[in-house]
Amino acid sequence: MSENDLIIADIGVIGAGPAGYSAAIYGVRAGLTVAVWTGPEPGGQLMTTNMVENFIGFPEGIMGPELMERSRQQVEHFGGQIINEIVTGIEPQDGEFLIKADKRPGKVKAVIIATGAVARWLGTESEAKFRGRGISACATCDGFFFKGKKVTVVGAGDVAMEDAMTLAKYADSVVVLVRGTEESMKASKIMQDRAKQNPKIKFMFNSEIEEFLGDQFLQSIRIKNNVSGEMQEMPMDGVFMAIGHKPNTDMVKGLVEIDEGGWIKVKGTQTSVPGIFAAGDVADKVYRQAITSAGTGCMALLDAKKWLEHK
Numbered sequence: 001m002s003e004n005d006l007i008i009a010d011i012g013v014i015g016a017g018p019a020g021y022s023a024a025i026y027g028v029r030a031g032l033t034v035a036v037w038t039g040p041e042p043g044g045q046l047m048t049t050n051m052v053e054n055f056i057g058f059p060e061g062i063m064g065p066e067l068m069e070r071s072r073q074q075v076e077h078f079g080g081q082i083i084n085e086i087v088t089g090i091e092p093q094d095g096e097f098l099i100k101a102d103k104r105p106g107k108v109k110a111v112i113i114a115t116g117a118v119a120r121w122l123g124t125e126s127e128a129k130f131r132g133r134g135i136s137a138c139a140t141c142d143g144f145f146f147k148g149k150k151v152t153v154v155g156a157g158d159v160a161m162e163d164a165m166t167l168a169k170y171a172d173s174v175v176v177l178v179r180g181t182e183e184s185m186k187a188s189k190i191m192q193d194r195a196k197q198n199p200k201i202k203f204m205f206n207s208e209i210e211e212f213l214g215d216q217f218l219q220s221i222r223i224k225n226n227v228s229g230e231m232q233e234m235p236m237d238g239v240f241m242a243i244g245h246k247p248n249t250d251m252v253k254g255l256v257e258i259d260e261g262g263w264i265k266v267k268g269t270q271t272s273v274p275g276i277f278a279a280g281d282v283a284d285k286v287y288r289q290a291i292t293s294a295g296t297g298c299m300a301l302l303d304a305k306k307w308l309e310h311k
Contacts, residue, residue, distance in 0.1 A: 019280025022298050022301075023112045024301075028075065028080045037106075052290065055067065087099055089255075121137070121241060136239075139240050150173050151238040164201050173200055
């Protein structure tokens with residue numbers, strides 16, 4: 001492939017969620033040429049979020065897909081290039097970086113990885129039907145919508161305990177479903193104790209969801225007891241998954257340093273490879289909010305710009 005076949009840009013952004021779009025907007029407004037490879041899910045996790053009410057500037061809230069479409073339009077308005085293709089790899093080459101893609105590869109001077117992370121789901125057919133319609137993986141984002149409702153948290157770690165306590169501020173009742181025994185829980189004792197002391201929170205051990213039931217929105221769940229095999233149906237307005245997230249870092253394994261959980265290691269936003277930066281959930285295992293991702297996208301671009309100026 002010749003140089004003429006490549007997309008040439010100062011900055012290559014991999015990923016098109018809040019972090020990637022934010023980086024691109026700051027880049028083109030700074031006078032840099034920016035190309036954004038969207039990946040398999042342009043818009044990221046917000047594409048499955050109905051109403052976003054905690055992103056500043058939208059007092060009435062905004063639908064997740066609309067927020068991402070506006071972000072895309074903003075990138076293009078200022079002259080950024082959007083490439084609807086999956087990046088298969090990044091290769092350092094002659095002081096620059098080759099962005100590998102089947103149809104529209106590129107060559108850039110610096111890279112911002114903003115490929116995000118995905119929640120781990122149970123993987124059942126009925127679960128997919130109700131995502132965004134009663135099933136969520138973000139208690140901080142969506143807990144407010146379940147005021148006075150009955151909700152379930154699936155998980156046994158510290159995040160599940162935190163989610164249960166967050167939801168207890170809004171919901172009438174919170175059931176924590178744990179696949180194993182009480183003794184097998186991964187949550188720290190202090191977090192377990194805090195959750196157990198909350199009168200709204202109840203635990204069901206040796207239990208897992210077999211099926212999600214409802215019409216347009218979730219109405220009930222079918223639960224299996226893993227010891228007795230007994231099944232029971234329980235009316236439920238919402239289910240929150242707290243069984244972990246998987247950062248989308250397969251593409252850069254062996255290129256940049258990654259921690260034991262799969263997240264990219266960064267200092268600020270700089271990865272272990274000079275000229276490659278990371279923003280958003282791909283490097284953030286703590287906050288995982290749209291607005292924090294957008295903030296780190298800005299940070300990554302400013303870091304990349306400074307790096308290019310001193311290169």
